[in-house]
Amino acid sequence: xxxxxxxxxxxxxxxxxxxxxxxxxxxxxxxxxxxxxxxxxxxxxxxxxxxxxxxxxxxxxxxxxxxxxxxxxxxxxxxxxxxxxxxxxxxxxxxxxxxxxxxxxxxxxxxxxxxxxxxxxxxxxxxxxxxxxxxxxxxxxxxxxxxxxxxxxxxxxxxxxxxxxxxxxxxxxxxxxxxxxxxxxxxxxxxxxxxxxxxxxxxxxxxxxxxxxxxxxxxxxxxxxxxxxxxxxxxxxxxxxxxxxxxxxxxxxxxxxxxxxxxx
Amino acid sequence: xxxxxxxxxxxxxxxxxxxxxxxxxxxxxxxxxxxxxxxxxxxxxxxxxxxxxxxxxxxxxxxxxxxxxxxxxxxxxxxxxxxxxxxxxxxxxxxxxxxxxxxxxxxxxxxxxxxxxxxxxxxxxxxxxxxxxxxxxxxxxxxxxxxxxxxxxxxxxxxxxxxxxxxxxxxxxxxxxxxxxxxxxxxxxxxxxxxxxxxxxxxxxxxxxxxxxxxxxxxxxxxxxxxxxxxxxxxxxxxxxxxxxxxxxxxxxxxxxxxxxxxxxxxxxxxxxxxxxxxxxxx
Numbered sequence: 001x002x003x004x005x006x007x008x009x010x011x012x013x014x015x016x017x018x019x020x021x022x023x024x025x026x027x028x029x030x031x032x033x034x035x036x037x038x039x040x041x042x043x044x045x046x047x048x049x050x051x052x053x054x055x056x057x058x059x060x061x062x063x064x065x066x067x068x069x070x071x072x073x074x075x076x077x078x079x080x081x082x083x084x085x086x087x088x089x090x091x092x093x094x095x096x097x098x099x100x101x102x103x104x105x106x107x108x109x110x111x112x113x114x115x116x117x118x119x120x121x122x123x124x125x126x127x128x129x130x131x132x133x134x135x136x137x138x139x140x141x142x143x144x145x146x147x148x149x150x151x152x153x154x155x156x157x158x159x160x161x162x163x164x165x166x167x168x169x170x171x172x173x174x175x176x177x178x179x180x181x182x183x184x185x186x187x188x189x190x191x192x193x194x195x196x197x198x199x200x201x202x203x204x205x206x207x208x209x210x211x212x213x214x215x216x217x218x219x220x221x222x223x224x225x226x227x228x229x230x231x232x233x234x235x236x237x238x239x240x241x242x243x244x245x246x247x248x249x250x251x252x253x254x255x256x257x258x259x260x261x262x263x264x
Numbered sequence: 265x266x267x268x269x270x271x272x273x274x275x276x277x278x279x280x281x282x283x284x285x286x287x288x289x290x291x292x293x294x295x296x297x298x299x300x301x302x303x304x305x306x307x308x309x310x311x312x313x314x315x316x317x318x319x320x321x322x323x324x325x326x327x328x329x330x331x332x333x334x335x336x337x338x339x340x341x342x343x344x345x346x347x348x349x350x351x352x353x354x355x356x357x358x359x360x361x362x363x364x365x366x367x368x369x370x371x372x373x374x375x376x377x378x379x380x381x382x383x384x385x386x387x388x389x390x391x392x393x394x395x396x397x398x399x400x401x402x403x404x405x406x407x408x409x410x411x412x413x414x415x416x417x418x419x420x421x422x423x424x425x426x427x428x429x430x431x432x433x434x435x436x437x438x439x440x441x442x443x444x445x446x447x448x449x450x451x452x453x454x455x456x457x458x459x460x461x462x463x464x465x466x467x468x469x470x471x472x473x474x475x476x477x478x479x480x481x482x483x484x485x486x487x488x489x490x491x492x493x494x495x496x497x498x499x500x501x502x503x504x505x506x507x508x509x510x511x512x513x514x515x516x517x518x519x520x521x522x523x524x525x526x527x528x529x530x531x532x533x534x535x536x537x538x539x540x541x542x543x544x545x546x547x
Contacts, residue, residue, distance in 0.1 A: 013405070014396035021382055021393055028384050100379045101372065101398055102354040169297035253301045255357055259286075260297040 007104040014103070018111040023118065037123045041078065042130075045071045048191050062193050064222065068134035072221065073190045075127050076214050079120050079149060083156030084181055086112040088163035088174070091254065095168075095261040105254050109247075113157070141224025148217035151236035154243035155213060161246045165253060168261045188214055194227070209235040276369060276449060276481050277329040277352060282361035283505075284322040284347055285314060292317045312360055321347040323505035324361070329449070332475050334482045336492045336514070339502030340525045345485045348502070349373060349451050352483065365449070369479060372398055372447030377438045383427030387418055387437060390426050394441040408444040415470075416440035417463070432460055439467060443474070450474070452484040468495050489518050489542075 008015075030036065048070040062069035087109065091098070094108050159177065167174035185191075187201075188210040205211050212232040219226050226232055287293030296318070300310055314320070322344045329335060337345045350356040352363060353373040365371065380397055381390050391412055395405045413419050416436040426434065443450065450471075471482050472495070486492060492499060492514050499517035501509035503524055511517045522542050526535050 010399070010401050011396075013400065013402045016402075017393045017396040021385065021389075025382060025384060096376075096379045097397060099350070099355050100375060103397055103399075165301060169294050169301055171294075249305050253304045255355070256304060257297065257301055259356055260294060 007106040008110065011104070011107040011110075014107045015111045015114060018108065019114050019118075022111070022115050037119065038126050041071065041075060041123055041127065044074050048074070061195060064136060065134045068131050068136055069193075070191055071127055071130060072136075072218055073214065075120075075124055076149070076152070076217050077185055077188070077190045080152045080156040080210075080214070081181060081185075082116055082119065083113075083153050084160040084163070086116045087157050087160030088167065088178075090161070090164045090250075091257060091261065092164070092167050095258055098258055099261075105251055109157075109161075109250075136222060138221065139224045142221050145217055145221045148220040151239040152210075152213040152217065155209075155239035158239070158243040158246040161250045165250065165257050168257050184208075184210060190214060209238070212236075213239060274330050275328050276331055276366050276479060278362075278364040279328070279352065280326050280362045280364070282322060282325050282348075282351060282358045282363060283320055284344075284351055284356060284358050285318045286321045286347075287315075287318050289317045310359070320505045322351060322358075325502075325505075325507045326361075327500060327507060327510055329481050329483065331479050331481060333497050334471060334475055334484070334495055335498045335500060336496035336517075337483060337485045337500045337502065338487055338492060338517070338521050340487075342504075343502040344505040345502055346375065346453055347505075349375075349453050349483065349485055352449070353451055366479070369448035370399075370445065371449040371451065372442050372445045373451035373453065374438055374442045375453045377431070377434050381426050381434060381438070384425055386423050387426055387429070387433075388422045390437060391422075391441055394438060395444065398442060398445045400445055412440045412444045415443065415466075432463065436463060443470070448479050448481070450480075450482045452482065454485055464491075471495065489522075492518060 027036070032039070045067055049067045052066050052070075090105075090108060090112060097103070098105070098108070159181070163174050163177045166177065187204050188208055189205055194205055194211055194215065212228055212235045215227060216232050216236065287296055296315060303310055325344075325348060337348065339345050347356065350373075351358050352365075353371055354363075355373070380394055382393065385393070391409070392405065395408070395412075400408070413422065416439070418433060418436055418440075421429065421433060426437070429437070439452075468491075474480060475482055484495070496514045496517075498512050499509070499514050499521075500507055501511075501517055501521050501524065508524065509517055509520050511520075522539060523535070526538055530538075
């Protein structure tokens, strides 16, 4: 982490400018602007509630109103998926800028994290109000929610940083991981519960680490009780470890990967 | 690479036997990329010889840059000029050799002018972004902003989106922001190919004054003969990745370069005719 602090020294202005450019730039030509941040998660909830109401999916006992369960779970899943997306495009979207001068990667990674957190926090606060409307009551344990997101966040960033490398030198593998990330939502208890009745899916859910990493913040926020505590601790520890390994790898090989972006 | 092994106080950069290879074929290059990245990640040594379809973009080049020098790097297209500049700037990693830069010196390169510019943002927004990329802090930019605005002569266009800028205006913005970082080694890669004559003249005059300060030098890549003749103290001529001439006489370097570009496969008579035409149009 010493290297991280060294490389970030005096680079706060760069993080600030890159963040402003990305957030403002994303909505600069849009009439609805930041409204999209709120509209899209709620739209997803409407679709899942419709499917549930039509009897197409049987989510199992969610322990709370289904719309509230889906809203919370898809927000947590979205947090993970966006963490992945933000770092997985790091070299492709910033490649030309990174070869303009010898700029360290750390401010770019930090900026992606900052923008990701801003994009998550604003709509999530609205989601909390919606959850209250559905009768969800929070406890003091709920304050640990941000901490409970950390392992999932680390895993999303780690897979993203690894994919950032593959996106340039092994495009097909990058595409496979992209598609795999989308598929994983259906193999993780996001729109159904971990107690789903389908036998084969139950086995997948049981051995899927995302079951525990998504479940952790959801349980902490709503009940303050962590299910499968040992499986959760193991998955969280491995995720944080993988994050540090992938970060080191990106820093070590990133420059050589960029050469391929520029020269191919 | 920054290192204390630059012993001579007057030497700012020492390039020693530096080589860099690339691959001619896209998919083979990507395959080599996968191999190299895997090896590097595992801490294994990388291949230092040419594999099938690879070539030396920079081949065993050695030279030194002294304080106060304005060095022009010339050569035919694909001769390795930009690759060499990117190696010195630390953007590329060399496959062989060493580049030593006197400790504590700041290197600022300007390559493609459009890189890092956001079309939908104003000139002022882009100055902030560029300055940040070049390593300036908010306080440093605050102190230098007036200089950037004055030097770029873009005061009236600061609130205009850069997408509406001409290529010359973009050049002014990029150049003024880069020079405001007060680099010790200023690398200019064809960045002054656009822009009006008055601005270019102003830049040339500024560079001549700029290198008079201690521990400063300029390396610029161009194939514009007039510019080389007007500005360079020293000229490096590259051919197919190799340094074929290093001289303090820009005039002779240009003749050498032109003859080299014409090649050996044409008759002396035809060579002389082409040389006359180049002199007529370019000199």
